[in-house]
Every structure is written in C-alpha cells, then in structure tokens.
Amino acid sequence: MKNIKLIIEYNGKNYRGWQKQPTENSVQEVIEEGIKKITQKEVKLNGSGRTDSGVHALGQVATFYTDANIEGYKFKNALNSILPSDIVIKESEEIDISFHARYHAKAKTYKYIIYNNNTRSAIHRDFSYHVPYELDIDKLTISANRLIGTYDFTSFTSKKNSKKNKVRTIHDIDIVIKGKLIEIRYTGNGFLYNMVRIMTGTLVDIARGKIKEDILDIIKAKDRDRAGITAAAQGLYLEKVYYKDNWKNI
Incomplete structure (x- = not known):
C-alpha cells in the first residue's frame, strides 16, 4: 500500500466546496472519480481542510492510499489528462505511509x-x-x-x-x-x-x-x-x- 500526496489548484466557482456532498458537485468527489478511473478502485481523498462553496485553492493538499502499480509522480499527468479544466494537480508524490494531509498540518x-x-x-x-x-x-x-x-x-x-x-x-x-x-x-x-x-x-x-x-x-x-x-x-x-x-x- 502506498500513500500518495497531491497538491491541487482549483477554481471553486462550479463546486459546492471541497467536501463530498450527497447531491452536490464537490472538488473531492471529482478527483476521487478521476483516481478511480486510473486505478480501477475507489479511494478516499483526505484533504488538509474544507473550502466552502465558491472558494478557490492554489495549494490544497490531499492524500490517498492505493495499491496500484503506479509511481507517485505519475498521478499528476494521469489525473490532469482526465480532470475538468478548473481542477489541476500541481504535484504528486509518494510520501510516508503515516502522513495525513489534515492532522499533520502546522x-x-x-x-x-x-x-x-x-x-x-x-x-x-x-x-x-x-x-x-x-x-x-x-x-x-x-x-x-x-x-x-x-x-x-x-x-x-x-x-x-x-x-x-x-x-x-x-x-x-x-x-x-x-x-x-x-x-x-x-x-x-x-x-x-x-x-x-x-x-x-x-x-x-x-x-x-x-x-x-x-x-x-x-x-x-x-x-x-x-x-x-x-x-x-x-x-x-x-x-x-x-x-x-x-x-x-x-
């Protein structure tokens, strides 16, 4: 199992915030769906924090666990090829398995x-x-x-x-x-x-x-x-x- 860290930029205009919603479009859900297309498995994306509806991000950090045989840095280009134009992965890398985007933020x-x-x-x-x-x-x-x-x-x-x-x-x-x-x-x-x-x-x-x-x-x-x-x-x-x-x- 690997822990993948993403740094994400997004225009929040068309989303009901970061966090997944039962009926509304969210940034988290869109990226999770993108990862699923690449890995063929569902994942949970842990963000450094929530942003509200309409709020933007230049450096949101999120992590997810995967057993996919894909090197961490390759998720950047793979995701950017399928994500909508208002969400961009700026960086991706494999990081220590214990790292958590929210709980370790200073x-x-x-x-x-x-x-x-x-x-x-x-x-x-x-x-x-x-x-x-x-x-x-x-x-x-x-x-x-x-x-x-x-x-x-x-x-x-x-x-x-x-x-x-x-x-x-x-x-x-x-x-x-x-x-x-x-x-x-x-x-x-x-x-x-x-x-x-x-x-x-x-x-x-x-x-x-x-x-x-x-x-x-x-x-x-x-x-x-x-x-x-x-x-x-x-x-x-x-x-x-x-x-x-x-x-x-x-």
Whole structure:
C-alpha cells in the first residue's frame, strides 16, 4: 500500500466546496472519480481542510492510499489528462505511509482579494470581492495587525460553528496593494468556519468607517454580531499548507 500526496489548484466557482456532498458537485468527489478511473478502485481523498462553496485553492493538499502499480509522480499527468479544466494537480508524490494531509498540518495561508473600485469588474468578478467604497488603507492595516496573536475568535466565526474551542493563533497578516486589487494574506495555525471571510468583512467595514469600534474590543466581546459582514466566497483562496513548525522558512 502506498500513500500518495497531491497538491491541487482549483477554481471553486462550479463546486459546492471541497467536501463530498450527497447531491452536490464537490472538488473531492471529482478527483476521487478521476483516481478511480486510473486505478480501477475507489479511494478516499483526505484533504488538509474544507473550502466552502465558491472558494478557490492554489495549494490544497490531499492524500490517498492505493495499491496500484503506479509511481507517485505519475498521478499528476494521469489525473490532469482526465480532470475538468478548473481542477489541476500541481504535484504528486509518494510520501510516508503515516502522513495525513489534515492532522499533520502546522499552519495555513489563506489569500483574500478585494477589488476596490466604484464600478464592478467583468474580469475579476469570479475571483475577488467587489468593494465600491473608498477605503482607509491605514485603518485597514492597523486593524489587521491587531488580529495577529492568540485569541478566542468567537466573534469571527459563524454562529452555526459548533466547535467548543475557538482559540486560534494568527501568525502573520500581509497586505499588498496592486492597483485596484487589495490582497490580504492570513497565516495561522488553524481557521474557524468563515473566519477569514468575517475578518476581511470586518476590516473592510472599519476601513470604510461603518464600524467605529476597535477590533480588539470586537475580539474580546466574543459576539458575532459585533463583527462585520461575511465577505464574499469568491475572493478567498487556500494558498498554502505548511507541515513544518518553521513555516516562515518554507
């Protein structure tokens, strides 16, 4: 038995997220079907984490076990020859049998793209969140930096989130301006359901002056109603998953 690791890029527009659904199209299901065509056997693909409906990935990591007589690196081209064009295997390799894409992850980086212009974009519409308001980038940056650290992020997750432990660590937040595009990268040891999208929505609401409250007070409140909107799914990308503690040097 071999353990095969995949690094996957996908456009989430046409999928109900990563995780397999009973009646909806998912990224996991499409790739599993592709592997079945190659190996003639069903497999279970273990992803590093779920992405929601409409969310994209640049570096999703997943593993599966197989006894097929196929070298690990060959799955890349084999799968890319049959997968739809909005899913691409960037790398494939055989890895230690004990490796698990989710349980061994040390940190993740999510990228969020905002299109900040008074008119919408036909080009960027499926890959960014359109914000037509003038934003104070200094306020956005100061508030983003205050999110760095270890906190209970109850205010920044969906009320539907049933997980008792909502403490997470944000290692770094990096903001890059590219013309009308604002890219925010969040790196942390884990993220709650909708956490990145709610943090982004809150930063936008602070930067446009809708929220006057200090973001640290919102954190301390542990109240979802004190935070901002949930930013649109299409602006979010799972960019990278890290499997070493010294993630900054990877």
